[in-house]
Amino acid sequence: MLDLSGTYYMYLRKSREDRDAEAHGEGETLARHENRLNELAEQLGITISHVYREVVSGETIAARPEMMQLISDIENNRPDGVLVIELERLARGDTRDQGLIMETFKYGNTKIITPMKTYDPNDEFDEEYAEFGLFMSRREYKVINRRLQNGRRASVKEGKWTGNVAPYGYERMKLPHEKGFTLKPLPEESKIVQYVFQLFTSGTPESDNLPLGTTQIAHLLDDMKIPPRKSDHWETSVIRGMLRNYAYIGKLETGKRKQIKIIENGTVKRSRPINTDCEIFDAIHPPIIDDRVFSAAQKRLEANFRPSAFLTIKSPLAGLLYCSECNMSMYRRPAGSKNPTDTILCKTHKCPTVGSFYYLVEERLLQFLERYLKDYKIKVQNEDSGDWTEVIDRKIAVLAGYQNEASILNKQLETVYDYFEQQVYSLDLFRKRSKELTKKIDENDRLIENIQSEIIEVRNRLEKKEEFIPYFEGILRSYTETEDPLRKNILLKQVVDHVYYTKTKKGNRLGQGNDLFTLDVYLKLPNLDL
Structure with a gap:
């Protein structure tokens, strides 16, 4: 019932x-x-x-x-x-x-x-x-x-294309008089694909007839004002994927990225790693790259393959630092023969942003956090927050009024049911009155819920203001005590959402001007304003 x-x-x-x-x-x-x-x-x-x-x-x-x-x-x-x-x-x-x-x-x-x-x-x-x-x-x-x-x-x-998006150089085309799709070459884009393979395998006059790497090819295409389909500039990963795509030689792969599920801490996580042993079938669409050229490209890709040297985070600023000019994530270049110390750089081609020594950027960020904490302490000491106990008491009084109204409305609804059972109210009148009262009860319940949330919010903010300073001090202290980059990164991400780095003028060989950069720091902090 x-x-x-x-x-x-x-x-x-x-x-x-x-x-x-x-x-x-x-x-x-x-x-x-x-x-x-x-x-x-x-x-x-x-x-x-x-x-x-x-x-x-x-x-x-x-x-x-x-x-x-x-x-x-x-x-x-x-x-x-x-x-x-x-x-x-x-x-x-x-x-x-x-x-x-x-x-x-x-x-x-x-x-x-x-x-x-x-x-x-x-x-x-x-x-x-x-x-x-x-x-x-x-x-x-x-x-x-x-x-x-x-x-x-x-x-x-059967050689049909099953993807929703055609690779660069092709367009998706419905097969006439049968189910399924195939690929149709686009003349202009096909020439670009052939040009990329030629640049990678043997070179062209633009590269002084010397083979180029994938990053150099991406930069060259940008310089030649050749636009990609969905971006403002060519990415190295896009060029690499193009060079590995069997569709360009009239073949199709299946099972290349099978979904794998694993359990971590009771949660199902999914990944789609590249399957090097996937099945390859002949396609019905025409190729635009010769088998010999494609094979030469695969051999060069295998010869140039380098496994990642970093199996874990090596930079405390990983995932936090972004270029203010192009909004791309910046990276740390480790010290080497040409650079005596680690350097922060932007990887976007032709971006005007100039790099800086890594330790300078890290120091500047820590100085900002220490200054922010110092200013906040002064603010807390000087502010007159008023008697928030009275504020909470007033809200509790308002809540009591709403709860009393709820009791009255519920009694009225019970009376409506009594009248209906005693046949004082017809079915239509009962539905009308019960619907009106139910609407009022729902609205009053919403007001009760809102005022209860306001009371909880004020109490939580008072608690957060008391806990914030030791919490922030603990993060800064732990950061200076550990040498583990991963732990440092985790600590920073507790309070920092992201940082925009700005520097457009180079320093000199004497080190002058290396610190002429600015950091716009966006903190990840609870709402502390009452």
């Missing part, structure tokens, strides 16, 4: 089958489902207070923001029920996700309401029925996913 004055939500989500149906002109899925569930709510005599519309697709509930919000709202607000077009819309992911959803509904005492059946998770038989339905939906999902993957592999074996 449903509580007619209770709180009810609606959850809408598209499935893969819905997207296929829409493509064949069957109308917008979420709108059809919402209309159907609104009709169901009207038949049941209940009111929907919030609708969650999931417009993204995700294998796990972590990739579905509306589902995550729904779970949070069930935990906090404990609604009476959630309307969904079918049980399977809640979760088709792994058993961990399904278990989390069922536990949330069970402990929130929240029913699952569908046009076919209403599930009460606290009823043993309903719980088993729901769990079996979710299990079958998971099995169906795996079958569909396996069928899709097999279909993709079969298409690749």
Whole structure:
């Protein structure tokens, strides 16, 4: 039996089958489902207070923001029920996700309401029925996913292009009179691809007939004003990927980046490492690079391959320092024969930013943090924060007024139910009065929640102001005591969000002007203003 004055939500989500149906002109899925569930709510005599519309697709509930919000709202607000077009819309992911959803509904005492059946998770038989339905939906999902993957592999074996985006030099083209796509060469871009391979393998007059490296090729293309597809300038990684792409010799790879899942600290993490043993098939699209030239490029790439020398962070400023001119991350160049000490540099081609000695940048950042802490101490000592206890007391008095109003409204709602049971009120009048009172109760509950949040926020800020100075002092002290770059980096990231580095004038060989740079530091601190 449903509580007619209770709180009810609606959850809408598209499935893969819905997207296929829409493509064949069957109308917008979420709108059809919402209309159907609104009709169901009207038949049941209940009111929907919030609708969650999931417009993204995700294998796990972590990739579905509306589902995550729904779970949070069930935990906090404990609604009476959630309307969904079918049980399977809640979760088709792994058993961990399904278990989390069922536990949330069970402990929130929240029913699952569908046009076919209403599930009460606290009823043993309903719980088993729901769990079996979710299990079958998971099995169906795996079958569909396996069928899709097999279909993709079969298409690749037939030489068809299965990607959504064509590589540089080609455009994606629908195959006439059959399913699938292939690639069609673009004359202008194809010439650029051939030019890149020639620069890398044998050289051109622009390179004095000497082979160039991938970084030099990227810089040369920028200098020649040849634009990439989606960026302002060419990246070394893009050139390297182009040189390794089998599509340019009329072949297709499958399984090159298979998804691998691992468990770290109880959390599933996904990665897509390059598979060097992937399958290669002949494609139906025409090649634009000769096999001999492509083979020469692969040999040179293998000869130039150098594994990373840094298996862990070597710079305390890693991921924090950005160039103010191009907004790109800056990097540390280790000391060598030509530079006596580590240097901070911007890697963007033709960026006017000039590098500086690493130790100077680190010192300047620490000086800023120490100065910020000193100024904050003075501010705390001199400010007149007023009697915040009185502020909290006034807010508590306002809260008491709202709570008294809630008691009155609930009594009025009980009276409406009594009149309905005594047949003083007709069904239409009962619905009208109960809806009006429920709306007032919800609004008053929102005011209560807001004033409670304000009281908690003021108390938290008072606590943070007291804890902030020793917290900041502890970070600076720990930074100076450790020599581990990784630990230093972790400490800095507790209080620093990012830093913009600016320097456009070079220093001289005597070291004069090396410190003529500025740092704009953006801190990552709690809100301390009362």
